[in-house]
Amino acid sequence: MQPALRPLAPPTHAFVWTPEELADIYRAALKARIRDLTLSHEEKRAAQDAVASLPRDSNPNRVTNRCALTGRPRSNLRRFGLSRIAFREKVLQGVIPGVIKSSW
Structure with a gap:
């Protein structure tokens, strides 16, 4: 006789991104668009401008x-x-x- 299966409990809390993590994800997505060979020059330029408009301290290389x-x-x-x-x-x-x- 097998034990009865019970439904999984719902999660107690939702996952929330911190602003720093969101900035890292956004920067990585923009950098991927810049490296994408299928995009047009204008789209790449727009991504470069968006990266340039981000705060300098959001660059992970500047974090010590x-x-x-x-x-x-x-x-x-x-x-x-x-x-x-x-x-x-x-x-x-x-x-x-x-x-x-x-x-x-």
Whole structure:
């Protein structure tokens, strides 16, 4: 005897795109139109103008990892989200579990 099948529960919440994700999708779609060989020159030019009108900071190449504490743009440890300076301070304070200062 097989167990009775029950209907799946409806989703509890709808998926929502963030504005940053929407901008990334829009930029990628425009870049694909620019590279499309089947489109006319005018359509490609319109896509280029649309990309040029987007904010500069929406370009993913301009996004840099920054320290969560200090905002320092250089020498970040991705695993911890901190710069080397903030990371060292937190390790010496014993705030980061499982990390100790090495000595030999």
